[in-house]
Amino acid sequence: MELTPVTVLVTFAGVFLICFMKGAFGGGFAIIGIPLLSLVMDPITAGGLLAPLFIAMDLFGLRYWKPSTWSRPDLQLLLPGLISGIGIGYLVFRLLDHRAVAIVMAVITLVFVGLWFRSGGEIRVQPRSSRKALAAGLTSGITTMVAHSGGPPLAIYLLPLGLSKQLYAGTTSLFFTVGNLLKALPWLLLAKPTGNVLSLAAICLLAVPSGVWLGWRLHERLEQRQMYRACYALLVVTAVKLLWDGIGGYIA
Template sequence: MIATPAAELTAATILVAFAAVFLIAFMRGAFGGGFAIIGIPLLSLVMDPVTAGGLLAPLFIAMDLFALRYWKPSTWSKPDLVRLLPGLVIGIGLGYWLFRVLDHRAIAIVMAVITLIFVGLWFAGGGTVTIRPRSSPKAIAAGLTSGISTMVAHSGGPPLAMYLLSRGLSKEVYAGTTSLFFTVGNATKAVPWLLLVKPASSDWTLMAACLFAIPTGVWLGWRLHGRLDQRQLYRACYGLLVVTALKLLWDGVSGYLA
C-alpha cells in the first residue's frame, strides 16, 4: 500500500472532483472511454495525483455500468476484443508490479513520444485513415501496453486507439468496442488500485458525491457522438490523442525538473 493524503472535503474539492468526473463521464459517452487522463489534471488541483487515481478507480466501474445502456453488444467488434482482452488483463498485472518498482515519469514520456509519432504519421498522410487488416500480434501488443498504462496512470487510451483507429471501424463500433474494452479493464484494475491506495472515509464520501455527475455526463457525451459524422469523430479522437500525449509528456518531464 502507498501512503497518500486523504482528500479534504472542502467546497472547492467537491466542485473540482465533480467537474473532473463529469468530464471523464462525458468522454466515456462520446468516445467509449480511454481519455480519463484528461480529468486527472483537474483532480490534481485539489489532491495528490495518486489519491486521485484511487478515487477514480471505483467511479470508472459506475461509468462503465451506465455506459452499457448505450454501447450495447451490437456495437462491439468481438473478433478484435477476443485478441485485445487477454493482453489487457496481463498488462494490468504487469502494471501493478511496475507501479511499485519503476519510474512513472519515464513510462509517461515513452508513451507520449510513441503517441505523438503515431498522430504525426496520420497528419503526414493527409489525415486519412489507412484501414489495416485485423492482426493478432498487434492487438495483443495494444492490449498489453494499454493494460500497463491504464494501471500505472489511467492512460490506457492511446495504445488502444492506435490499434482501433487503424481498423477503420464505424464510429459506433469504434466507441462500443472501446467501451467494453475499458469496462473489462476498469473492473480488473479496481482491486489492485484499492490495494495500492487505500481510500480514507473522506475519499469514499467524495466518491459518493461524484456519482451524481456520471449519468448526465455519459448521456451528454452519447448525444455528442450521435451528432458527429465518421470523419469528425476520428479527427476528434486524433486531437484528443495529442492532448493526452502532451499531458503525459508534461507529467514526465516536469517530474524530473521538480
C-alpha cells in the same frame, strides 16, 4: 484531504468531464479530466477515488454501448494482453519509474498521430493483426494501471481498422469496462481510500448519468470523419499531458 466546497466542485467537474469522454468516445481518455483532480489531491488519492467511479461509468455506459456495438474479433485479440498488462502495470507502479513509461507512451503516440497527419489525415483501412492487438492490449493495460492513460495504445490499434464510429466507441467501452474492473482492486490496495475520499466518490456518482448521456449525445451528432479527427486530436492532448507529467516528475 479536507472536504471543502472547492474540493467538491473541482473534483465533480473532473469526474463529469471523464464521464462525458466515456459517453462520447467509449472511454480511454480519462487523463483529460485528471488535471482538474490534481488541483485538489495527489495522484494516488485521485486513483483511489476514480477506481470505483470508473466502474460506475462503465456500467452506465453499457446502456448506450450495447453488444451490437462491440467488435468481438478485435476484443478477442485485445483482452488477453490487457489482462496481462494490468498485472505488469501494478508491478511497474510498485517497483519501477512510471514517469519513464509516461514519456515513452507520449512519444509513441505523437509519432503515430504525426504519421497520420503526414498521410493526409484520411482513414486508410488496414487488416487486423494479432501481434499488434496483443501489443496494444498489453501496453494499454500497463498505462491504464500506471497513469489512467490506456487510450492511446488501444486507439493506435483500432483507428487504422476503419471501424464505424459506433463499433469503435462500443469496442473501446467494453475494453475499458473489463480493464477498470480488473484494476479497481489493485488501485484500492495502493490508495486505501477512506473517510472523506469515499464520501467525495459518493458525491461524484451524481455526475455519472448526465456526463455519460451528454457525451453519447455528442457522439450521435458527430459524423464518421469528425469522430476520427476528434480521436486523433484527443491523442495529441493525452500525449502532451503524459509528457508534462513524465518530464515534470523528473524536474520537481
